[in-house]
Every structure is written in structure tokens, then in C-alpha cells.
Amino acid sequence: MLQGIENMKFVMIFGPSGIGKETIARQLASQKDWRVFPQHLAFDIASAVIGFGNDGFEKYQRDICLNALKTLHSNKVTGVVFTFCYVSKASDYFIQGLLSLLDEMQVVGEFFRINCELEEHIARVTSNGRKNTNKIQTEEYLRHYLQRFDFGESIPNARSYALDTTSMTPEESANAIAAKLRT
Structure with a gap:
């Protein structure tokens, strides 16, 4: 077992880009005095170093995330809210490594799939808060993105809750997430 505190909380909020995962994660982390680790940070680093889609990209990105979680655990952080774009099948390599690490650290992961109605999703993506970021910002790109990838599945081998955040x-x-967390 990795050294650290055994009762670190790990919460993953997952769903497609632009749905509000990081905003919700920051709110939850603020309430609990936990840390936020948005997976897109590792994606950005791996893109800069390896190049998106190139050989070794997925492993490099996974290693960044898993090493960060190991460090947070060994630094006795009480909780981590991790945001992730889970794409059925394509993300399973990452998930297998994550579940193994959580098991090794004796940390129970809690998983929440966020969704909302398309019109609300479009409003969130095209909001002023996303301007000047490298995130999806147009309705056209969002529609293409949602057609290309399957975000409707829950994470295999992990109990997941679904939360419609439309309204x-x-x-x-x-x-709502905090109310479902195990104590």
C-alpha cells in the first residue's frame, strides 16, 4: 500500500466537455476543503509533449494523472475531485490504471456522470466564461464532438451516479453530489 492517509476521498465527475464538470468540482472542493484536478491539464501537457493522437499519448497522459494522485495521497490531502471526459471503450485504459491505483491506496472512488439537455449544454459552451480558453466554444464544434464520441456510458467496474444538471x-x-457521498 502507498503511504499516506487511508481515508482520502476521491470523487470523479465525468461527462462531455463543456457540461460544467470543473465548475461543479470547484464548488464541491470548496465546500469540502479538497483539491480539484481537472484531467484536461494532463491532456494539455501530453498534447504539448507527445502530440494528440501520437503513439504514447494515452500512456503519458495517464501517467501524469496517476502520478499526481499518488502525490496528493502521499501529501495527506483529504480529498480530490477529479474531472474526466469518459468515452466508452477509448478511456478504459486510463480507468483500469485509475481503479488499480485507488485499490492500491485503499481509496474508494465515487463516480458521478453529469449530463444536461442539449440546449443548456450549448448555452454553457458558448458562455462568456469559456472565452479565451482552449476549450470547446461553439455550437457547431459541440454538436460534432457529441456525435463523434459516446459519453452516455457509466464507468465499468465502478458504481456511478447520474446527475442531470440542466436546471x-x-x-x-x-x-446533490455531496449528499450522495459515503461518509
Whole structure:
């Protein structure tokens, strides 16, 4: 077992880009005094170093995330809210490594799939808050992205909750997640 605290909380909020995962994660982490680790940071680093789609990209990105979680655990962080774009089958290599690491650290992961109605998703993606980022910002790109990838599946071998955030604020969404967390 890795050294650290055995009761670190690990919460994954997953779903497609632009749906509000990181905003909800920041709200939840603020309420709990936990850390936020958005997976897109590792994606950006791997893209800069390896190049998206090139051989070794997925492994490099996975290693960044898993090493960060090991460090957070060994630094006795009480909780981590991790955001992730789970794509059925394509993300399973990452998930296998994550579940193995959580098991090794004796940390129980809790998984929440976020979704919302398309019109609300479009409004979130095209909001001013996403301007000047390298994230999806147009309705056209979002529609293409949602057609290309399957975000509707839950993570295999992990109990997941689904949360429709269409009419919820980030605070309400974080509260709904917090209410389902194991103590």
C-alpha cells in the first residue's frame, strides 16, 4: 500500500466537455476543503509533449494523472475531485490504471456522470466564461464532438451516479453530489 492517509476521498465527475464538470468540482472542493484536478491539464501537457493522437499519448497522459494522485495521497490531502471526459471503450485504459491505483491506496472512488439537455449544454459552451480558453466554444464544434464520441456510458467496474444538471446551479449540483457521498 502507498503511504499516506487511508481515508482520502476521491470523487470523479465525468461527462462531455463543456457540461460544467470543473465548475461543479470547484464548488464541491470548496465546500469540502479538497483539491480539484481537472484531467484536461494532463491532456494539455501530453498534447504539448507527445502530440494528440501520437503513439504514447494515452500512456503519458495517464501517467501524469496517476502520478499526481499518488502525490496528493502521499501529501495527506483529504480529498480530490477529479474531472474526466469518459468515452466508452477509448478511456478504459486510463480507468483500469485509475481503479488499480485507488485499490492500491485503499481509496474508494465515487463516480458521478453529469449530463444536461442539449440546449443548456450549448448555452454553457458558448458562455462568456469559456472565452479565451482552449476549450470547446461553439455550437457547431459541440454538436460534432457529441456525435463523434459516446459519453452516455457509466464507468465499468465502478458504481456511478447520474446527475442531470440542466436546471441546477453549480452549487446545487455540488450539493446533490455531496449528499450522495459515503461518509
